[in-house]
Every structure is written in C-alpha cells, then in structure tokens.
Amino acid sequence: MALPFFRITGGNRLRGNVRVSGSKNASLPIMAAAILCDGEVLLHDVPNIADIRSLAELLIKLGVDVERRSDGAIRLLVRDEMNVRAEYDFVRKMRASICVLGPLLAKRHTAQISMPGGCAIGDRPVDIHLRAMRKLGAEIDLVNGDIVARAKRMRGCEMFLGGPFGSSVLGTANAMCAAVLAEGLTVIEMAACEPEVVDLANFLNQCGASINGQGTPRVVIEGVKQLNGCEWRVIPDRIEAGTLMVAAAITNGEMRLENCRLDHLMAFVDRLAAVGVEVERKDNVVIVSSARRLEPVEVVTQPFPGMPTDLQAQLMTLLCLADGNSIITEKIFPDRFMHVPELSRMGAHLHKEGPTVIVQGVKRLSGAPVMASDLRASAALVLAGLAARGETRVNRIYHLERGYEKLDDKLRGVGADIERCEIDAPDDE
C-alpha cells in the first residue's frame, strides 16, 4: 500500500488568490438529510474529499442513489428504504456517520447504527443525540455495540440539548432532522448555533420544512407531512478559510480568499487581529496580510460564535512564532493536542497543563519529519512546514485529505514549495 506524504520546503512568502471550497461540515448532515426527501436533491460546492466519499458510500448502502455529476454537483435520490443499518466499518472510519440517525428514524421509523468510538481528538459520546431521539418518542437500545432505534411516528416536544461542553453540532442536526416530519411542534433549547447547522436548517426549509430560530440557541420546528427535494449550494468552508489565513500570516505573505464568509469567522478574525494579522474584505474578496512581528494572545475555544476548536491547532502554530507567551485553552475537546508533540519536534516551545497549553514564542521553527494524526492537527503541521527553515515531511496525510480538497495544489498556487509524494508502506506500517 502506498503511503502519501507532503514534502515542504519552508520560507516562501505566499501571495495570490485562492478559492475556498464548500464546507465539509455543512455537506455531511445535508447529504444525510436527503434520506428525508421524496424527490431529487442537487447539491453544489460539496468538496471532493474522503469524508464526503465515505458518507456517499454509506448512503448508497442505505438505498440512496448518489452520483457526482461532471459539473461537480452531487445528485441524491432515495431509491429504496429497506436498509437502515450503518455498520461498524463505516462509523469506525467516520464518526460523523451518526448524522444518518435522525433522518432514518424520522423517515423509516427505525435505525441501527454502530456506536461511534473515540477518535484522535478525544471521546466522542452521543448521549445528546440519543436524548433528543428519546424525547421525540423513539425507543433506543444498545445491542452489541449498535444503537438500535425504533419510532412509529415522532411526536414534537421541548428538549434541552446542552451537555458538559455546551451545545452539540451534530446532536442539533440529528434533532432537527428527526423533528421535521414529527407530529406537532418541537422546541430545541441550547441548540448549536454553528453556520453549518443554520445551512442544514435552511436546506430543510427549501425542501418544505418549517424551522425557525436556526443560528440561535432556541430552534422551533413545526412538523410537516413530507419533504420534497431541492437544489442547494452549501456554505463556504470556514475552517479551510481560517487555515489559509494562517498560511498567509505565518509566511508573512498576502493572500486573497474568494468564497469566504467573514461573518462565519468573527471570533477567529478577532484573535488574528490581536496577533497583528490584518483581515479585510474588499469587494467579494478577503485579503489577509500580517505584520512581521506577531503578538502573543490568549485563546479559549467555545461553541459558535466563539473561537472554533477546529482552528485551535492552526492558531497554535502561528503563535509558536509570536514575540512572547500565549495561552491556549481547549474547552470543547480538552485532549485535542495531538499536534503539540509534533510541533515540539520542529522547535516549538509548548508546555501542556491539562486542557491548556502555554506557547512560548520562538524565532524560528526547523523542518523535520512529522506525523499527521487528526485532520486539523495535520493542517497545523503543514502550516508549520511552510514557515520552518529547511524541509518538513508530513506523513500519513490521508488524515488531512479527509477534510481538505487539494490543499497542496492551493498552497502551490500561491507560491508554496510543497509536493505530494508516496512511499511503499513498510510491512509493519
């Protein structure tokens, strides 16, 4: 088996235009919601990445025709409603497969989904998802590692979806999908406010649902009898946009981002401004440039509209080169620090105390062979390689390619010295 890696030689200042792809985290629940629709769904700007292909495979097993047209749009049409099972092999590869739970229960009244395990960024419980399904009238059992759920007809209700770490993005997505065909009114308190949840709600309304309050902690859903299909363009990927902003800043370059919604990145842009990175909109382009001297800052990750946990690793990489000590606290996934030992191999001075990392700024990072792990930690290592002196090899970039579409092409297009290579896996790999 060939193992892909990136070979990066640091030091080039990135300059030029890049188009941000459509959002992975909006596309996944919207594709799953096609299970609810009696009619064709046509989605534009869904990124061509591994996680999307994995979900498409699962949906095909669940009787949904899924095809990527030559113009890049994804067409989905429910063909047969017999299968309601998401096996361990799918869910093990991608825990976001849990987002078929709500649609299957609402439309086919039963679902059997392997319990998602943990992953590189920590435990990934689904108690909030199951609480929502039970509140709507489903019976849920755990049988041999599978969630087995049954519901004759979902009944609208009031539910509170807060957990120990605040709201749940996919928990809210599952609750909305389960409620849109329920009998009567559903009120979700402490709903997630992320733009991806808003995009899903707006997509469902385009299909004939009646959802209000999306983007606020209180979402109200009036059940309807049936949903049609619709044509929809998913929102830009705010996490890819934030990652590219750091690429511009860490190389002291200047990048112009197309298809970038600044209103989805307020907290992150606020932190970048405090560091000394200028982000401004001109016409329909976002321009990012940075002062040579980077200021240290405090960072605490929060649910939207707070600082996104998915940009914590990327911001940490930038702060490795700030002039002083920064403090980063991870309040969503307290163990989400797989990038810390790898950045340290590149000369970063990082000191982890539980969910907090003290980042002591250094003058330079130095290139080294490093290991990608979770998706965003992998992106952080690429960013470090762009700024480091010498060559960096980021191994196991299949983690990265789950969520970034052609990142090496995009970076090379603005002057980065990066190439995607492959080696044959040694037997023990």
Ligand code: EPZ
């Ligand atoms: C979504 O995951 C995103 N994934 C994640 O992005 C993102 O990090 C996360 O939201 C937080 O913003 C997709 O949208 C596909 P949560 P999700 O439920 O919905 C706890 C990436 O890099 N929790 O909002 O699974 C949970 O452990 C990925 O693109 C419960 O306690 O995250 C966490 O601490 C990584 N019980 C917190 O809530 C539950 O039932 C937030 O998790 C569910 C979650």
